[in-house]
């Protein structure tokens with residue numbers, strides 16, 4: 001009898017011609033998550049088994065797999081020989097000691113002498129006889145003992161499913177570039193898009209020395225947490241200090257955030273080209289702050305030449321975003337006080353509904369191309 005972890009993936013999405021591609025990517029991602037931990041991953045029709053691990057590593061393995069997108073459910077179970085005596089011993093071990101239960105059997109091995117109904121009836125009957133405080137309820141049981149008789153002469157026996165991360169395997173839906181700040185929102189936005197199978201690179205803008213080194217460390221820490229879900233990430237770091245000084249010196253201060261955003265988008269598109277990202281991702285949420293109006297988004301979108309900009313949080317309330325950031329483990333870091341470059345030279349009254357003609361008039365006071373080029377020269381890269 002051997003402890004195994006049974007993994008079911010989100011199968012609905014994996015039908016059709018691409019199935020093999022999804023499955024290979026999924027297996028690669030699980031291997032990556034479990035790197036350095038003793039284990040073997042084996043594929044069985046419609047599921048994966050993790051085997052040959054040390055029992056004391058189970059919690060660690062589950063915590064790693066908890067962050068792998070594409071997993072529908074996980075269950076810790078027992079693998080035994082396809083023999084009714086062994087199956088019963090395993091069922092006895094996994095069956096809860098009280099409450100109502102039923103046995104559900106799936107039989108892939110059609111040569112096994114009993115059919116699935118007979119297996120369920122015999123094992124269930126014996127469990128009932130030999131366990132004091134349990135009773136059968138076939139319609140709404142508190143617990144289900146699952147028996148899966150495989151074709152290779154083994155059977156899997158398990159009882160409780162743990163919900164997996166869901167979604168699609170990262171790497172199956174292209175690559176996006178996340179504009180990551182030190183705040184609560186952008187890591188959540190990256191997590192949401194990664195969940196749909198997209199690989200994520202990050203770009204962060206700082207205005208050192210107006211923003212300090214802790215702000216930078218904080219962003220790197222957020223990216224590191226995100227990288228556990230995204231199968232690694234590369235953070236591109238760009239200094240925008242001179243751009244902000246130029247805006248401050250030459251333009252109407254009310255347009256600081258609007259103009260800076262447009263620079264960020266231009267630079268992000270350049271970085272996306274460099275790292276083959278196919279879209280930009282931001283943590284903007286409609287109406288959350290003064291700059292996140294539809295007019296503000298129109299203004300920042302209009303400098304992007306080719307790429308779509310995904311804003312997965314647009315329809316979310318702040319509370320919903322906070323709940324998600326707590327779930328993924330970025331919240332405690334995000335709430336540490338920090339300076340974002342958007343808060344440097346912040347005007348008392350930023351424009352909330354910037355008019356395009358006014359933005360262009362302000363921007364005309366700057367040498368946009370030279371400033372973008374200069375900022376690109378400050379690029380630093382950190383990999384996780």
Ligand code: ATP
Pocket residue numbers: 178179180181182183184185186187203204205206264281282283284288289291292340341342
């Ligand atoms: P967040 O919590 O993600 O910081 P926010 O509510 O503070 O968002 P803003 O500061 O208006 O909102 O930023 C909106 C979006 O712009 C961010 O979610 C992020 O995608 C991008 N952004 C803002 N500042 C930076 C930065 N310094 N570097 C990279 N991207 C940034």
Ligand code: MG
Pocket residue numbers: 181182183340342
């Ligand atoms: Mg912010």
